[in-house]
Amino acid sequence: AQSVTQLGSHVSVSEGALVLLRCNYSSSVPPYLFWYVQYPNQGLQLLLKYTTGATLVKGINGFEAEFKKSETSFHLTKPSAHMSDAAEYFCAVTRGFQKLVFGTGTRLLVSP
Amino acid sequence: GAGVSQSPSNKVTEKGKDVELRCDPISGHTALYWYRQSLGQGLEFLIYFQGNSAPDKSGLPSDRFSAERTGGSVSTLTIQRTQQEDSAVYLCASSLDRDGYTFGSGTRLTVV
Numbered sequence: 001a002q003s004v005t006q007l008g009s010h011v012s013v014s015e016g017a018l019v020l021l022r023c024n025y026s027s028s029v030p031p032y033l034f035w036y037v038q039y040p041n042q043g044l045q046l047l048l049k050y051t052t053g054a055t056l057v058k059g060i061n062g063f064e065a066e067f068k069k070s071e072t073s074f075h076l077t078k079p080s081a082h083m084s085d086a087a088e089y090f091c092a093v094t095r096g097f098q099k100l101v102f103g104t105g106t107r108l109l110v111s112p
Numbered sequence: 113g114a115g116v117s118q119s120p121s122n123k124v125t126e127k128g129k130d131v132e133l134r135c136d137p138i139s140g141h142t143a144l145y146w147y148r149q150s151l152g153q154g155l156e157f158l159i160y161f162q163g164n165s166a167p168d169k170s171g172l173p174s175d176r177f178s179a180e181r182t183g184g185s186v187s188t189l190t191i192q193r194t195q196q197e198d199s200a201v202y203l204c205a206s207s208l209d210r211d212g213y214t215f216g217s218g219t220r221l222t223v224v
Contacts, residue, residue: 036215043203043218044203045215046213099145099160100157100205102147105154
């Protein structure tokens, strides 16, 4: 069975600071990994995904994530936070593009 | 269509009534998923359709919940005899192979 753990239900950063949202996964087979963002009262928007190939994945809005098999991690980063990045972020894992299993989410708060 | 369309966007129903939620996936997407998002429960998988295969119903919380997908396209999630704990946002997603999952904006169900 697959699972995802997101450390920290809330992360607070100042505008311009580094954003780091942590995600660790458990999977018995090579996983496909995703990060989604959800703005208030909206659906989920795909930020980036890892399937195969390059382990450093670049996404939209300046976000990137690195797949580290040895650490079973897929942390999301952005060098400089913007006020518009305030949202909830979900890490998810799947095997063979079946059902997505989500983490519990991390709410990113950005202060001026 | 350009995206995944869900209707209605909001639904208020009385306890004990039946409700139907509709999902129009992206044209050509072979897989369709239903998730439920409620406070304190995160994103909960409900059911998954893939082509003509038997659906994966492992996430349906009770026999009051059912879903069908007609003609490999539109899907309807039905909740019978609604209870207050059914109040949540119901999200639909569709996918085609490794392109990833595209989510709709959801239906917010309130049971009063």
